[in-house]
Amino acid sequence: MALQTREYDLEFVLKSLFAGGFAGMCSKTFVAPLDRIKILLQAHNKHYKRYGVYTGLRGIIMKESFIALYKGNGAQMVRIFPYAAVQFTSFEFYKGYLSTVITGGSHIDKFLAGSAAGVTAVTLTYPLDTIRARLAFQVTGEHYYNGILHTAVSMFKEEGGIRALYRGFLPTFLGMVPYAGFSFYCFEKMKLFCMKYAPHVACSPCQRNTGGLVLSVPAKLICGGLAGAVAQSVSYPMDVTRRRMQLAMMNPETRKFGMGMIKTLVLIYRKNGIFKGLYRGMSINYIRAIPMVAVSFSTYELIKQALHLDTGMKT
Template identity: 70%
Template sequence: MALKTESTTSKNYEFVMKNLLAGGIAGMCSKTAVAPLDRIKILLQAHSNHYKHLGVVRGLRHIVHKESFLALYKGNGAQMVRIFPYAATQFTAFEIYKANLVVLLPHTKLIQHADKFIAGAAAGITAVALTYPLDTIRARLAFQVKGEHRYTGIAHTALEILKHEGGIRALYRGFVPTLIGMAPYAGFSFYSFEMLKYFLMKYASHVTCKKCERNTGGLVLKVPAKLFCGAVAGAIAQSFSYPLDVTRRRMQLAMMTPETSKFGLGMVTTLRLIYNENGIIKGLYRGMSINYLRAMPMVAVSFSTYELLKQYLQMDTGISLK
């Protein structure tokens, strides 16, 4: 019995380590793929004086013309430092929460669907709580334009915020709307992906599936089908959580200029200010079109890379609670 327990613990440890690696790599691939769209989204969301009058395509061209091609990836170094632990934690926490919820929750049809949403929401909250300061730093770096730099890098940004904006609390500015928005975003992302994957494998396996060469011959989704599931999941998740993402960005960037400092007074105040000044479409959902362009490939690449690495690392067995 003791040997069996030790064997299970060893397998679980190996699974968690592999899962952290697969999740981290998946996150880095997905964020790098959409880094230019991420930067223009931040500039549009926060009404940068240089970009607020431009659309997505013109904004991207303006960045290349005024700064350089590499400026499209400004802030991506900080993003990589943040995204590896974030994505690693999120995917691993999802697998752990999902395995435990299967045991803890009643075995009804409704709960069988709800457990994926609950596990996804909890995994997203866990990941964002651990890595939020790096997101604030990345946003500050991405918001800078050539000739108006206040920060020289990740460490300098962190020190400046800590010294001049109120210590640790300043690094967590916008944290509450992020947490509130993360639950539906991560919940719907994981739930939608898992359910779409289930339906394609059940009802369209002859078109969307193939035999996996690295396991016992079970069926797995083809890459195009994985990308489709991820893209649709990303679009659904963003539709629910976007206004809180705008609120978070305005709070994170509030102290960049004197005119925007009013947005650092709290979530409810910031939401009200955004709505009063710009309304719903041009305020709370500002930049939504670019967010669809960004979120769909980002989630598609993230989930597809993660699923492919799971197959390559032979992780389909999951965590054992026995």
């Protein structure tokens, strides 16, 4: 059986990078306030550890300011454009390659392609995620850092060089495999399900291009939201571990959480248990992740259609 091959021209790659990066910026800006309170809750910030989601958001506005809801979002934008651009574009490459290698209709190629894309993107941009977390964790009046560059230089000089910027990478890597894999897999599967079994409801208009039927915006949002919920449920404990390790060196009392992934996991479990420790902030993560993934996938799909990216792949 002859293997399918896909060729990607430069125009397709550049358009895909733009579509992915722009989609990432839209989705992260949309949920930036929820991102910040999630970080504060995950790492038990002393000013907010007794708060919930709603009271925490209100507390940030009252104690700091409305703009404080977006603290760290500048670093997030610097990180998320290349991260999302690489993730979405590399997913197209991995999916195209794996579909020629894995046959039988199991769709495992989409899971593997999503996992590989997530790992590729997070490896290249992880230091910016650490910097963003540090900036978001700061409370007005207790600033350790004065911006992206100052944070990077301070961590590099005072906490062990490049290793400091990659602290917490192992749990991130282990969490990214199921998270990105299930995100892309579930979105692709639900998209195909809608196209196959409910085209008159989910597709508007029901036009065809080389990518198949085109889902309506509401259908894209629903598929993306469900994909995000499934992915977050599986990978969340690794996300909590990553945050504790990233922020461990900011306070003498929490330095013990920066001694390695296994030790951090055990400490979190012993100190706070499963629901108040490993799944701390999970409720806000659902509130945050579902619209974030929905907006991300939907925006990417819309830009793909607008830029005719589906016709940029030669099969």
